[in-house]
Amino acid sequence: MDREIMHDPKREVGYGITDSWDEIVETLQGAVVSTDTELGGYTEQQLLAGRLNMELQAADGRRQTVILELLRIDHRRSTEISELRTALQEQVTTLQGQVTALQAQVTTLQGQQGLA
Incomplete structure (x- = not known):
């Protein structure tokens, strides 16, 4: 299971935990620049x-x-x-x-x- 996660970083880690950094970057990319x-x-x-x-x-x-x-x-x-x-x-x-x-x-x- 760990090897599969390492090869597919976007895949959920388990227990509903995801890679938060990607979510932050995606959110900020849509944000208006001040x-x-x-x-x-x-x-x-x-x-x-x-x-x-x-x-x-x-x-x-x-x-x-x-x-x-x-x-x-x-x-x-x-x-x-x-x-x-x-x-x-x-x-x-x-x-x-x-x-x-x-x-x-x-x-x-x-x-x-x-x-x-």
């Missing part, structure tokens, strides 16, 4: 794509920073509103107590006038 100009253009495109990607990431980072700052401001305002609402509720409760006390005084005064 010039330095084309490769330079490709490299320039890659550099521009990389630069654009970096700019987009930087812009995304700036947007995230702005969003975080807006969230902090929103949280601060929400806390302030909650504190103001609590203070206002306490004032309303105090005023309700005062109104109740005044109503009691009016009732007392009306009762005194009715007795006179």
